[in-house]
Amino acid sequence: MGNQTTESSTAKPRGTAGSAALIETDMPNGKGVSGAQPGKAAATEPLSEDKDTLLALFQQMLLIRRFEEKCAESYALGKIGGFCHLYIGQEAVGVGAISAIRPDDYVLTSYREHGQAIAKGISPEAVMAELFGKATGCSRGKGGSMHLFSNEVNFLGGHAIVGGQIPLATGVAFASKYKETDQVTLCFFGEAAVNQGAFHESLNLAQLWKLPCIYICENNQYGMGTSLERAMSVQSVAQKACAYEIASEFVDGMDVIAMRHATERAVERARKDYLPTLIEARTYRYMGHSMSDPGNYRTRAEIEKYQERDPIKLFTAALKANDIIDDQKIAKFEAGIKEQVEKSVRFADESPEPDSGELYTNIYAESWQD
Amino acid sequence: MAQLTMRDALNQALSEELARDENVFLMGEEVAEYQGAYKVTRGLLERFGAKRVIDTPITELGFAGLGIGAAMAGLRPIVEFMTFNFSILATDQIINSAAKMLYMSGGQFKIPIVFRGPGGSAYQVSSQHSQALESWFAYFPGLKVVMPSTPADAKGLLKSSIRDDDPVIFIEQERMYGMKGEVPEDADFTIPLGVADIKREGSEATIIARSLMVPIALQAADELEKQGISCEVIDPRTIRPLDIDTIVESVKKTNRVVIAEESHPFCSVGAEIAAQIAERAFDYLDAPARRVSGADVPMPYAKNLEKLAIPGVEQLVAAVREVSYL
Numbered sequence: 001m002g003n004q005t006t007e008s009s010t011a012k013p014r015g016t017a018g019s020a021a022l023i024e025t026d027m028p029n030g031k032g033v034s035g036a037q038p039g040k041a042a043a044t045e046p047l048s049e050d051k052d053t054l055l056a057l058f059q060q061m062l063l064i065r066r067f068e069e070k071c072a073e074s075y076a077l078g079k080i081g082g083f084c085h086l087y088i089g090q091e092a093v094g095v096g097a098i099s100a101i102r103p104d105d106y107v108l109t110s111y112r113e114h115g116q117a118i119a120k121g122i123s124p125e126a127v128m129a130e131l132f133g134k135a136t137g138c139s140r141g142k143g144g145s146m147h148l149f150s151n152e153v154n155f156l157g158g159h160a161i162v163g164g165q166i167p168l169a170t171g172v173a174f175a176s177k178y179k180e181t182d183q184v185t186l187c188f189f190g191e192a193a194v195n196q197g198a199f200h201e202s203l204n205l206a207q208l209w210k211l212p213c214i215y216i217c218e219n220n221q222y223g224m225g226t227s228l229e230r231a232m233s234v235q236s237v238a239q240k241a242c243a244y245e246i247a248s249e250f251v252d253g254m255d256v257i258a259m260r261h262a263t264e265r266a267v268e269r270a271r272k273d274y275l276p277t278l279i280e281a282r283t284y285r286y287m288g289h290s291m292s293d294p295g296n297y298r299t300r301a302e303i304e305k306y307q308e309r310d311p312i313k314l315f316t317a318a319l320k321a322n323d324i325i326d327d328q329k330i331a332k333f334e335a336g337i338k339e340q341v342e343k344s345v346r347f348a349d350e351s352p353e354p355d356s357g358e359l360y361t362n363i364y365a366e367s368w369q370d
Numbered sequence: 371m372a373q374l375t376m377r378d379a380l381n382q383a384l385s386e387e388l389a390r391d392e393n394v395f396l397m398g399e400e401v402a403e404y405q406g407a408y409k410v411t412r413g414l415l416e417r418f419g420a421k422r423v424i425d426t427p428i429t430e431l432g433f434a435g436l437g438i439g440a441a442m443a444g445l446r447p448i449v450e451f452m453t454f455n456f457s458i459l460a461t462d463q464i465i466n467s468a469a470k471m472l473y474m475s476g477g478q479f480k481i482p483i484v485f486r487g488p489g490g491s492a493y494q495v496s497s498q499h500s501q502a503l504e505s506w507f508a509y510f511p512g513l514k515v516v517m518p519s520t521p522a523d524a525k526g527l528l529k530s531s532i533r534d535d536d537p538v539i540f541i542e543q544e545r546m547y548g549m550k551g552e553v554p555e556d557a558d559f560t561i562p563l564g565v566a567d568i569k570r571e572g573s574e575a576t577i578i579a580r581s582l583m584v585p586i587a588l589q590a591a592d593e594l595e596k597q598g599i600s601c602e603v604i605d606p607r608t609i610r611p612l613d614i615d616t617i618v619e620s621v622k623k624t625n626r627v628v629i630a631e632e633s634h635p636f637c638s639v640g641a642e643i644a645a646q647i648a649e650r651a652f653d654y655l656d657a658p659a660r661r662v663s664g665a666d667v668p669m670p671y672a673k674n675l676e677k678l679a680i681p682g683v684e685q686l687v688a689a690v691r692e693v694s695y696l
Contacts, residue, residue: 151479156479166435171443172439175439202436
């Protein structure tokens with residue numbers, strides 16, 4: 001177990017306010033695995049960041065929340081078509097993790113990626129325009145909600161086959177090592193992807209070849225309408241890293257600081273030693289799997305239980321407790337973000353559709369544009 | 371010019387391109403220490419080292435996807451499938467990632483990767499190890515599909531495929547690795563993708579053949595010449611993009627066409643070629659285009675049954691006589 005960190009053998013969630021409030025059923029069952037259960041009084045993660053960083057994290061989570069709410073509204077108005085998977089409830093995972101990497105590091109993810117795209121630096125305008133199917137979208141209107149891309153900010157996609165991005169991210173990390181750069185790759189996926197062969201094939205290769213890939217499982221506990229319990233024989237995702245002797249952590253995915261710190265530790269391993277890490281972030285999505293999902297497989301009470309530990313609510317409390325934020329400041333942020341989101345909608349609305357000639361461009365690289 | 375086997379011509383192409391561009395690397399099962407299951411990669415580990423000639427575990431979906439990711443980040447991978455039969459496990463990545471990435475990213479991420487290895491019928495290895503899959507890959511816009519039939523074509527086309535900025539499916543014929551032919555030694559020798567080759571000129575019937583069917587078509591043309599029928603043999607060499615113009619020109623000249631292929635007939639590349647000929651040269655045809663395909667059965671093991679499943683010279687001769695109303 002030479003490459004395993006202490007975290008992987010204890011698998012305790014780290015978190016700010018509220019970690020201790022996690023009830024037992026929220027935790028992995030850890031069948032046959034000792035140490036997978038969190039301690040009842042988990043240590044709180046101190047806010048070691050400077051004030052500006054903390055406020056930036058707060059604003060980004062709030063922006064993503066309001067952006068996604070606007071997406072739901074726009075979808076209902078018929079402005080967004082196809083599938084639309086919202087990130088509401090999971091903001092701390094993407095924001096915390098992406099805050100721990102450099103702009104030249106890579107991110108690959110699934111189809112629930114609007115928030116991560118914004119966190120990585122794609123403008124809300126370019127994301128909204130893509131959702132509206134406009135030429136000014138970050139994928140020029142050809143990808144849509146599930147396929148956001150930007151080579152400028154090294155956001156290498158939204159991928160829509162469950163687990164499909166995991167081998168790709170492993171390959172991006174392979175390229176960093178091959179070229180001897182110190183760039184790391186973050187790969188996000190839901191817990192349902194863990195049952196795919198692509199996950200296991202990738203983790204095996206990543207540890208076999210020592211690749212700087214950080215696998216972040218956003219365990220929101222449902223693969224569409226199928227609960228974790230009905231889909232996974234051993235429900236601790238973090239423990240699966242043991243099969244490959246990959247360092248792993250179980251993290252409270254509702255705690256943005258815990259996510260940031262866990263990712264920082266993984267980034268250090270990846271940059272210094274080209275080592276992969278598996279992070280299991282326990283989180284929850286408040287909305288349906290996609291906009292067409294009525295959510296009959298769970299109760300309102302269950303959703304409300306998780307909303308008590310809402311990532312923005314938890315972080316607000318932590319910031320208030322440290323005198324970093326007050327209601328007046330929050331109101332000011334809300335107003336600015338509202339305007340920013342409205343602006344993205346105006347931009348998307350006013351942007352042109354792709355030219356009909358775009359149907360036949362970008363199939364082969366002759367039409368590739370630098 | 372040197373006399374080389376198909377195997378050594380491919381080896382030369384790999385070696386020259388690995389030497390030419392350090393972003394090119396080769397990975398696959400048994401390609402390095404074992405020197406290649408079919409010895410196509412012999413000596414490459416010694417020359418280029420373990421960083422660039424990489425043995426993979428048996429994990430086709432994983433290493434195909436890893437290669438595509440590496441291509442997104444600027445490398446130019448060559449991924450060997452020990453045989454294309456195993457590429458079936460990797461088709462999600464080849465189709466959903468490699469073929470579509472450039473398009474769905476609005477032109478931002480090209481995928482310069484070659485998936486290569488032997489395909490088509492082999493010798494008595496039964497149903498799962500002996501099949502032609504080119505029509506699968508050729509179906510998808512975004513992929514290019516190449517199938518050489520001579521050592522020189524193999525070298526020139528593989529070099530072009532490695533230099534190409536798109537994902538290329540490069541299918542070598544398992545039975546043809548030992549076939550010999552003249553091969554240019556110039557390190558800059560390439561053959562452009564999408565250009566058919568007229569392997570034999572003729573005036574009274576056209577045989578369109580690819581891969582293993584090319585030498586068989588040439589033998590059939592020899593036999594037919596003795597019978598007084600002059601056949602033109604065209605090898606498209608690249609299935610996608612398909613050089614339909616060269617095919618149509620030939621059909622306009624000969625007015626009769628037979629399409630030979632190892633693959634199953636249903637939804638085959640031959641069916642596509644026949645359809646395009648019907649659309650573009652119907653008025654020039656003196657007889658319906660005729661396909662000679664592999665039997666529409668999984669490949670059997672028994673030697674006699676296997677022989678029946680793969681088109682041979684006699685069937686091609688009979689088909690050309692049929693479209694000539696003889």
